[in-house]
Amino acid sequence: MNRVVVTGLGVISAAGHNAAEFWKSVSAGQSSIGDITTIPTDLLTIAIGAEVKDYEPTDHFSAKELGLLDRFSQFGLVAAREAIAESGISFEGERGERTATIIGSGVGGQATLDGAYWTIYAEKKTRLHPFTIPRLMINAAPSQITMEHGITGPAYSLASACSSATHAIGHAFHMVRSGMMDAAVTGGAEATITVGTMKGWEALRVMATDTCRPFSKDRTGMVLGEGAAIFVLETLENAQARGANIYAEICGLGMSSDAMDITLPDPKGAARAITGALKDGGLNPEDIDYVNAHGTGTAANDVSETKALKLAFGDHAKKLAVSSSKSMFGHALGGAGALELAVTILGIRDGIAAPTANYNEPDPECDLDYVPNEAREMKIGAAISNSFAFGGLNAVVAVKAFEG
Amino acid sequence: MADIEGDIFDIIAEKAAVDRGKIHANAKLEELEVESLDVVEIIFAIEEKFDVDIPFNANDQELEFKTVNDVVKAVEGLIAESAG
Structure with missing residues (x-):
């Protein structure tokens, strides 16, 4: 391969x-x-x-x-x-x-x-x-x-x-x-x-x-x-x-279907896609430093995604930097996953976790580290970018810093 | 106002496929197995029927409709408002 x-x-x-x-x-x-x-x-x-x-x-x-x-x-x-x-x-x-x-x-x-x-x-x-x-x-x-x-x-x-x-x-x-x-x-x-x-x-x-x-x-x-x-x-x-500049290495893909509801998300389906991406990329949960969340800002997604991250990462979920770029450039629907992968890759390159903007107050049901309002300088060795669609179709890509 | 209540009961019965006989003012939407997407469709049907705009956002946790009566009261209020 x-x-x-x-x-x-x-x-x-x-x-x-x-x-x-x-x-x-x-x-x-x-x-x-x-x-x-x-x-x-x-x-x-x-x-x-x-x-x-x-x-x-x-x-x-x-x-x-x-x-x-x-x-x-x-x-x-x-x-x-x-x-x-x-x-x-x-x-x-x-x-x-x-x-x-x-x-x-x-x-x-x-x-x-x-x-x-x-x-x-x-x-x-x-x-x-x-x-x-x-x-x-x-x-x-x-x-x-x-x-x-x-x-x-x-x-x-x-x-x-x-x-x-x-x-x-x-x-x-x-x-x-x-x-x-x-x-x-x-x-x-x-x-x-x-x-x-x-x-x-x-x-x-x-x-x-x-x-x-x-x-x-x-x-x-x-x-x-x-x-x-x-x-x-x-x-x-x-x-x-050809001596090309290398931004990062794409290493894993996980996909799943909730088979549950046409609009409501199922944390179990999302978690299967996350776990699938890690497995496909030969990564352990502890290897992931940053998650670019689907993070739509709806009541349903944000609670469900938080649960999914806990299901997939266990105790490591609390250590993840998780942020939603949709707070800054909205939800570009079919383009969203690409824009968010760009944030993830550029973050790996520069050692920056982009923030979740417009964050005001903690929600007891969303209790992870969402990098509120200010970017964080941190080494990102590996990251995932989440996309969870209406209709319960989940896709997650895993990326890591390139090491020859 | 009795007619409004009856019409709303009819709409809920049709859109959420609930037995009309089970619907009463204090029935909880959750117990009637009215799902979130049903609520959105019910509100749409009520808006069309009574020509009102119901300011409902599925993300707003303060403004949740818990019982059938919550829906009826909200619609009666809006109709009174638009008549006034």
Whole structure:
């Protein structure tokens, strides 16, 4: 089996338009949640979100390119460009055929879909733009990435709601580890802050009214985010042969299904995924220093995740630094696991556990160390990033500091 | 107000698939096996029926509906408010 390392990383999110800006903001514990400005808010009861602010599509794409790119694909492309440039990898020749492109997204081109329905039902028009389908399809992001970079290996999108990106990254990791592929471009992309989607989330009654306060007693729910994070994964052999910079080593993947409820989480299911990731990575519970939690800020998730960590780690749970980055850049749904893995990997690189922002008061049912409000300098030898989706689909990736 | 109560009983019976005969004002939602997602659907149906907005957040531990009567009282209050 190959060892699998991360050689490139690209990000666009409310916390920054590239990895450096993003990490500067996140490691400082700044919350990027604010009033929604990219859509009309007159129909919304909840009008806060974590939008990619000051984003100008024309800074990144020509008018002709933009005709085919929904916002979620644009985010995927922007992050992929950064990750690929950063890694210095070339897809010329056989390398292109031996590279997979697997991108998680929960719902694909929602802005395109929302706009198309408005055109038909509200404006009563009888025809839609011919690019409606190629823009909105959920595989548009991976397809556009393969076309821009000439990556000709297996490519597809993977959807499991809030776990999409983590499932995608995990799958790509296993492909490279097994030797099926030499490299992978993988991550997640999402942009679902549309009027229709926001109304849907409002109706579920789980949206925060003030801001996202994971694990804090006074939390009122989740806040939607958006963006993308993309990684270049390679076999250690390839990375070393071309002298690439290595961020960290991906070493384990755990997956499970609760088979219980369509929205409520089951701590036992989450714990099985965590334990699975440790086993797959050859790690003992004591090896883990940091957990990037799913931490949505809902009543149900935060209590359930705390229980799951105790089930999986036993006594070691109290020693873990656990934080939720959603407190800073919201819940990017199918992109969330990728953005949070970026926080985990950059934390390993710099020896910083990013905090849980907006934390006010302890909840007796959430009694672990959530790194409240301020980042902590600490050596992170190994870490996990948790994603637990609606529908009970859990995915956890384990990462460790690279040691040759 | 008796009609409001009856309508709410009907909605709970339908949405949570509970025997209508088991529903009374002091019945606890938990005992009727009304699950969290049922509560959200019940509130939606009540809002549609009475044209009111019920400020319910599933994460708000202070504002929990424990009994059938808690729901009825909240709706009666909101209807009185919007009429006033």
